[in-house]
Amino acid sequence: ATFVAQRAAAPPGRGPGHGHPQSAAHKPKLGRGTKATSASEPWQPYGAADVPLAEVLRYFLWWYKKTRQEKKYPFIDLLSAVPLQQIYGCPLGGIGGGTITRGWRGEFCRWQLNPGIYHYETVIADQFTVCLRRKGLTVYQQVLSVERPRTLQDWNWGYCGHYAFYHALYPRAWTVYELPGQNVVLTCRQVSPVIPHDYQDSSLPVGVFIWEVENGNDEDVEVSIMFSLQNGTGTKEDKRGGHWNEPFAFEKEGTRVAGVVLHHCTPVNPFSLAISAREKAGTRVSHFTAFNPTGSGKEVWQDLLQDGQLDSPAGESAPTEKGEVVAAAVCASCAVPARGHGTLELALAWDMPRVHFGSKEKLHLRRYTRYFSSEGDAAPALSHYALTRYEEWEKKIEEWQKPILENSQLPPWYKSALFNELYFLTDGGTIWVELPPDCCAEDVQGPAGAGLSQLLPVLREYGRFAYLEGQEYRMYNTYDVHFYASFALIMLWPKLQISLQYDIAVTVVNEDVQLRQYLMGGETAQVKLKNVVPHDIGEPGDEPWQRVNAYLVHDTANWKDLNLKFVLQVYRDYYLTQDSLYLQDMWPVCQAVMESELKFDKDNDGLIENGGFADQTYDAWVVTGASAYCGGLWLAAVCMMCKMAEVLGDRETMQKYSAILQKGKESFERLLWNGKYYNYDSSGNVTSRSIMSDQCAGQWFLGACDLDQGQFEVFPKSHVASALRTVFEKNVLGFAGGTMGAVNGMMPTGAADTSSVQSKEVWVGVVYALAATMIQEGLVEEGFHTAEGCYRTVWEKLGMAFQTPEAYCEKKVYRSLAYMRPLSIWSMQLALERRAARAPAPPAQAGAPRP
Numbered sequence: 101a102t103f104v105a106q107r108a109a110a111p112p113g114r115g116p117g118h119g120h121p122q123s124a125a126h127k128p129k130l131g132r133g134t135k136a137t138s139a140s141e142p143w144q145p146y147g148a149a150d151v152p153l154a155e156v157l158r159y160f161l162w163w164y165k166k167t168r169q170e171k172k173y174p175f176i177d178l179l180s181a182v183p184l185q186q187i188y189g190c191p192l193g194g195i196g197g198g199t200i201t202r203g204w205r206g207e208f209c210r211w212q213l214n215p216g217i218y219h220y221e222t223v224i225a226d227q228f229t230v231c232l233r234r235k236g237l238t239v240y241q242q243v244l245s246v247e248r249p250r251t252l253q254d255w256n257w258g259y260c261g262h263y264a265f266y267h268a269l270y271p272r273a274w275t276v277y278e279l280p281g282q283n284v285v286l287t288c289r290q291v292s293p294v295i296p297h298d299y300q301d302s303s304l305p306v307g308v309f310i311w312e313v314e315n316g317n318d319e320d321v322e323v324s325i326m327f328s329l330q331n332g333t334g335t336k337e338d339k340r341g342g343h344w345n346e347p348f349a350f351e352k353e354g355t356r357v358a359g360v361v362l363h364h365c366t367p368v369n370p371f372s373l374a375i376s377a378r379e380k381a382g383t384r385v386s387h388f389t390a391f392n393p394t395g396s397g398k399e400v401w402q403d404l405l406q407d408g409q410l411d412s413p414a415g416e417s418a419p420t421e422k423g424e425v426v427a428a429a430v431c432a433s434c435a436v437p438a439r440g441h442g443t444l445e446l447a448l449a450w451d452m453p454r455v456h457f458g459s460k461e462k463l464h465l466r467r468y469t470r471y472f473s474s475e476g477d478a479a480p481a482l483s484h485y486a487l488t489r490y491e492e493w494e495k496k497i498e499e500w501q502k503p504i505l506e507n508s509q510l511p512p513w514y515k516s517a518l519f520n521e522l523y524f525l526t527d528g529g530t531i532w533v534e535l536p537p538d539c540c541a542e543d544v545q546g547p548a549g550a551g552l553s554q555l556l557p558v559l560r561e562y563g564r565f566a567y568l569e570g571q572e573y574r575m576y577n578t579y580d581v582h583f584y585a586s587f588a589l590i591m592l593w594p595k596l597q598i599s600l601q602y603d604i605a606v607t608v609v610n611e612d613v614q615l616r617q618y619l620m621g622g623e624t625a626q627v628k629l630k631n632v633v634p635h636d637i638g639e640p641g642d643e644p645w646q647r648v649n650a651y652l653v654h655d656t657a658n659w660k661d662l663n664l665k666f667v668l669q670v671y672r673d674y675y676l677t678q679d680s681l682y683l684q685d686m687w688p689v690c691q692a693v694m695e696s697e698l699k700f701d702k703d704n705d706g707l708i709e710n711g712g713f714a715d716q717t718y719d720a721w722v723v724t725g726a727s728a729y730c731g732g733l734w735l736a737a738v739c740m741m742c743k744m745a746e747v748l749g750d751r752e753t754m755q756k757y758s759a760i761l762q763k764g765k766e767s768f769e770r771l772l773w774n775g776k777y778y779n780y781d782s783s784g785n786v787t788s789r790s791i792m793s794d795q796c797a798g799q800w801f802l803g804a805c806d807l808d809q810g811q812f813e814v815f816p817k818s819h820v821a822s823a824l825r826t827v828f829e830k831n832v833l834g835f836a837g838g839t840m841g842a843v844n845g846m847m848p849t850g851a852a853d854t855s856s857v858q859s860k861e862v863w864v865g866v867v868y869a870l871a872a873t874m875i876q877e878g879l880v881e882e883g884f885h886t887a888e889g890c891y892r893t894v895w896e897k898l899g900m901a902f903q904t905p906e907a908y909c910e911k912k913v914y915r916s917l918a919y920m921r922p923l924s925i926w927s928m929q930l931a932l933e934r935r936a937a938r939a940p941a942p943p944a945q946a947g948a949p950r951p
């Protein structure tokens with residue numbers, strides 16, 4: 101252990117420029133995981149058992165019909181939550197082409213090739229194996245895995261985890277192996293093409309593994325790295341028969357890449373995988389086309405042992421029989437001089453260019469087919485591209501991350517959180533597809549015709565993007581939650597946020613007249629009304645974009661936050677991008693949804709009222725009358741309507757909303773301000789005075805758009821500061837010893853608000869948004885303290901790396917692993933950048949150049 105600790109003190113990347121401050125990374129030792137359980141405190145997912153029987157009945161009946169009769173995936177499966185496994189590391193792959201997650205122990209363990217559908221299975225044959233040879237003899241051959249499986253028993257398993265260390269800083273990860281007794285150090289650097297503002301390479305379904313070898317001996321050593329992979333993802337489909345493998349070599353612009361393509365021939369969404377390595381002077385690439393991964397593995401092991409290379413037969417393998425599984429291996433070898441250094445470059449590509457969702461109605465072409473073949477034969481070209489471009493990708497990743505990593509004023513945990521939480525943009529069941537070339541305006545706009553001038557140009561140029569609310573909550577672009585997460589998109593891939601907004605705008609003007617029963621309360625209503633923002637754009641088990649509102653817990657036409665969140669995002673996006681055409685296009689849509697929202701101001705006091713049910717993102721927390729959350733969002737949206745009207749020169753609308761704002765501000769203060777903070781709601785119920793951690797959500801967006809002072813001040817600055825201080829004192833410091841972030845609701849007495857499932861939860865994404873608001877308001881230390889609690893709880897205490905949940909309670913219960921909302925941490929970064937830009941330049945030192 102001490103040895104590993106010593107190794108941890110050194111930067112893991114040995115090649116120039118590829119190290120990173122290890123303190124910023126997520127870094128467990130192999131073989132020793134963080135534990136979320138202790139004898140007294142097992143952590144459990146929130147599930148059907150947590151809901152009173154009377155309440156869960158309607159859900160159960162719906163679930164039974166869906167899963168047992170229709171044989172479909174439910175959008176949320178409360179009866180079989182994904183079990184918590186504290187194993188995940190940095191996922192592989194760019195945006196929207198599918199993802200393959202590796203664990204921090206190196207295993208290939210989480211698969212999302214069919215869009216939005218996850219399969220959690222470690223495929224044991226998927227491994228890296230090292231072979232060392234000295235003076236023509238193999239002296240060491242080891243699978244770089246701590247496992248000791250029942251299959252492939254002729255392989256040398258059980259690598260001692262104390263001799264390895266894992267670091268992750270998304271989209272890269274490093275594993276350092278100090279080969280025991282060999283005086284050789286291997287560092288595997290895993291790189292995925294996730295590059296801000298890049299809309300081409302960021303779409304590629306590839307990952308590269310760069311193996312740096314350091315030979316600490318006084319004699320040369322020959323090093324081989326073998327990469328073995330099963331044909332499939334560990335599902336029963338792997339045994340369906342008809343799969344086959346073929347070796348390939350792809351040469352272009354003087355670089356040759358060789359490997360094996362594994363053809364996975366399923367009736368729906370067939371795909372191929374490719375394992376490969378780059379040939380160069382001194383590096384030899386060999387392969388093993390097909391072996392049985394359920395057997396002893398002797399043939400492969402012995403082949404490698406013999407000379408550090410694989411046999412490399414020509415020709416394809418026979419298709420598998422039903423019940424048979426097949427795997428392949430590729431091997432890269434080089435000689436590393438005494439006290440010298442060598443590099444081997446391997447890659448994994450997967451190619452599922454044409455996809456169907458569950459309904460199988462429409463064929464979708466993934467974004468990367470714009471640059472590579474859509475015929476299912478692109479894996480060799482993708483491999484070549486990845487192996488010849490990764491250096492460029494890394495340069496761009498470093499340029500992007502460096503200023504943040506090198507900022508000594510930022511704590512290391514924040515750097516890890518900021519970059520590592522980004523995993524969800526790719527590993528959120530993400531799909532990025534092309535608009536079909538023959539697609540006409542009618543196809544995209546729906547029957548109502550949205551009249552958006554830039555709709556087709558934007559979607560044609562940047563495609564359509566969707567990501568799930570959570571790996572367990574299978575709804576695409578859940579809008580009340582995306583509101584929080586959207587900061588990551590607008591700051592890093594703004595065109596994807598713009599494209600997503602166009603998709604939402606189209607759905608606003610359209611309707612779905614079908615009737616259905618809702619789970620909460622059991623009322624029947626239309627699926628989608630005109631002029632309201634949908635909850636989501638559909639589910640992967642059906643036909644997203646085509647049929648929206650997969651969520652049927654509530655009729656969200658009556659939700660108070662969705663329309664407002666559209667307006668707030670439109671102005672925020674415009675403010676950050678200065679895209680006037682976007683603003684012009686969105687303006688009529690904003691007017692329509694605000695008009696529709698006005699009906700919720702029943703008493704005409706300039707402020708909307710909640711309806712006495714859970715009619716907003718806290719969908720199990722009832723709100724009645726004026727409320728801090730929705731009332732605050734409303735005033736912020738009204739303020740932004742005024743600002744947009746001003747920019748667009750629409751005097752009439754400007755006057756209309758200015759008048760509402762005046763009235764509404766007065767009502768908000770009168771009905772909700774209690775001298776210290778804004779009350780949860782104005783109902784006068786027992787929990788009316790609950791202190792809601794998210795009470796300043798409107799101010800959060802206003803501040804992010806610099807609309808929080810002077811003529812645009814909506815909430816008095818002193819009230820905002822007092823509310824945030826109260827939240828910090830009560831919801832943060834007064835909860836779990838101040839170490840777990842902010843509880844959603846706290847009673848002024850100092851006891852958590854247990855009136856609903858969600859008031860007693862901590863929502864990680866809300867906490868990051870709250871921290872951003874605190875930073876915007878100058879409560880910087882408080883902001884960092886608040887956010888740190890969540891990071892430490894999720895990534896360190898609960899071992900939920902790369903699966904940050906939506907929520908956890910103080911004890912025992914968490915909810916919805918791998919969730920969208922925590923991407924809101926990027927709003928902290930925006931707030932920090934704003935502060936830095938506003939800060940006066942430090943006084944110049946004598947002789948030092950002025951910045």
Ligand SMILES: C[C@H](CCC(=O)O)[C@H]1CC[C@H]2[C@@H]3CC[C@@H]4C[C@H](O[C@@H]5O[C@H](CO)[C@@H](O)[C@H](O)[C@H]5O)CC[C@]4(C)[C@H]3CC[C@]12C
Binds near residue numbers: 176569621622653717
């Ligand atoms: C069906 C039950 C009530 C029946 C009745 O009253 O007759 C429901 C009671 C509690 C519900 C569960 C509450 C937690 C989950 C909420 C989730 O919604 C998504 O979550 C986000 C909040 O975390 C929200 O912002 C987002 O918009 C939503 O998509 C849906 C699953 C729940 C487990 C939910 C399921 C129904 C109840 C059991």
